[in-house]
Amino acid sequence: MTQRQEILVTVPVCTGCRLCEVACSLFHRGAVNPEGARVWVAEDWDNSLYEPHICQLCEDAPCAGACPLEALTQEAGTGVIRVDSDLCNACLACVEACPYGAIRWSDALNELLVCDRCGGEPSCLPFCHRGALSQTP
Amino acid sequence: MAFKVRFFGQLRNILGRDELVAQGSPATVGELIRLLAQQHDRRIKEELLDEEGNFDYAYAVFINGERVEGPHTPLREGQEVTVTSMIAGGKGCSTAR
């Protein structure tokens, strides 16, 4: 993969089925486990909304810039954020810096989770029938 | 003669209309559907009839409240036809979503 894979998020059409989380964790872990998914759906019951969060491949990614240990690097071309787990000390500066709430630290799994576009063919996209995650508006 | 057809459910969504009027003198419900398709929107026929010309089972068609078995059912002046979705069945369509 050398190209940027834009994934557009359209909040109002998300129904909260979380098949994106299921597909993501099956692809990355060989198991269903939303805790280990790199995309996740937040619930806003007060506003009756389901909100998917997924990396937007920002130019000059603020998450990578915020990391004091240079554990996060942005891949040239694809824009994907790579995590060096040996360097990461779970300070959560990247989590705070992300404007999209798209990086998450899992205490349980001891892992920093961010979308890597599955190496070019994002697993979640074909499971999002409603188009809350899509490649075209 | 003018025949009014009212839509509820999926066909209303597809057509963006809740009723349509066909002009002509159809003798059967099937002929009325064909007239509507010619005069308004060919999707009416594509949706309602299957390959063999029978009603697709995703829909129920009523004349004055009586469920119609098939397109050959005779139609008389002044009768009102209603089409609803069923919670069931139906052919696929190539333009899902």
Added chain:
Amino acid sequence: MLHRQIATVDLSTGEVKTEPLPQEWRRRYLGGRGINMLLLYSRYPPVDPFSPENPLIFGCGLLTALPGFGSGRMNVTAYSPASGNLGDSNVGGHFGPELRFAGYDHLIVTGRSPEPTYLLISDGKIEIRDASHLWGLTTLETQQTLRRELREERLRVLTIGPAGERGVRMACIITGPKDAAGRFGMGAVMGAKNLKAVAVKGTQDLSVAHPRELLSYSREQYEALWRRRWIQTLGRQGTPLLMAPANEGGWLLTRNDQGGPLGERGRAIYAESLEPFSLGMASCFGCTVHCRHRHLVPGGPRGEGPEYSAFAWMGANLEVLDTELIIRATDLLNDYGMDIIDTMVMIAFAFELYQRGIISRSLSGIPLEWGDGEAVLALIHQMAQREGLGDILSEGSYCLNRLPPEAEPYLMRVRNALLGPAPGSRVVKSFGLAHAVATIGGHLHRNRPGVDVLGLPAQVLEDLYGGPVSPDSRSYDGKARMVWWHELLYAVCDSLGFCRFQTVFNSPHAPQYPQYRELIRLALDWDMSIEELKEAGERIYTTERLLLGRMGVGGREHDTLPRRWFEEPVAEGPCKGELIERPQFEKFLDDYYALHGWGNDGIPTPETVARLGIL
């Protein structure tokens, strides 16, 4: 994925035990509903539903949480305070999958805590915690409070509202804004245990045998489903879409089943009437249909729903032709934690008693006139708070001993369970007959055959059901076969943790045994034949029938319908004159028992029990 745990919590002693779920149970009862029934049958003899000994069993399906066909589902099983018989309620949302991620497939709660408590379950750990600060809160407030104080945004909670705390017999268990283990009073069982809520957060892997193949198989299946009209229509209009064909076709019931359809007036409460209130759709975990509306009433509540059952049972049956009022009533019931079906059956009963002068204004406090939505809201409050007439109605089927004897014929029930949404049941014979033999009392999700109303050719039905079935929905021919066939399929569907709307409930072409078989292979590496799956369905259904026998309601004399359906034909509309005829009903029972391998007395024969290996 097969190494799963059963946890048993005794609230009287505070003891928590876990045990592995035996592999040999799996192939025989699958999971979820099936294993709940096996647990009830093998460990817990019938008891007073309000007693500490009544076990409340939560069970996830064999494939709950996997990419399947609506895999967010689980079953909650206990002896029912609503009917006094078998209680079992299926619930969607996100709780079932989360329980699996926490390491448990089944949770059994027995005993009674001296003080209000809740259970907190996280990765292999179960704590009994103080819930005195939650007592009295609505179902949504309880969930939001727990999320806040435990600092866990995605905590999943099953909770009761004030109705369950007060022992209202139609109290349900809620998760999320509206998902409910709705029927048969499971919330009253929780209340009797002083158990306000069960909260769970899990982070464990649910590993599968062939992850990549499972991904590609499910993707291919979903893409085919998304091209189907029934998926598209349900995903846009939700279950209320059924209001139009039910009313136009003359199935709809009004005034506690006295009246016929609503005609033109009924169009006020078709699915289209929800559009001004709908913000879009919502779904359970792992869903392909997305059938639930997210709604907003200007200046009023936000929430999810309402469903066909609300439109049919409040809108049509009480003639409240006002969608905004229907939404408000369902939100209120969700807050209190009360089942809308049972509540509306009781309110329709009260309205008819008032109409007939059997109860008077001095008892009801307010006039109970058909169509008066404000009176419905007032009765909901009275029932939840157990005040006045509401206190009597909140007893459900048990209200009769507090009412004049003339009231009895107007209470719509089967096997002492209040009747589930039954429009069309005197017209579409398979619907009506199914109610008589559902193992939980008349409720559509046990066995409703939805396929003979589609006008399909006889051959399509014969191919599907493996024997002749009349395509005429008003005919009795072959309908025993339909009911039996759907009973087996739904038992399997529930026990796998899948949704009814994604199997042959809607369409003869919906996923069923062959797709289930393939998913089991990909997830577990089991080669389970279609015959083996069907036999699991038989085993589960016959086990339920044996449970009914233990409770004294498992014989032929208990398989019956409300007298009204036999004696009063549909009063008006296109289906005027339709009813269930007694001789054909008896013939139906004969055929139905034979298909199950039960005796003519309705009791499973020793040969069948032995063949199915039920201990």
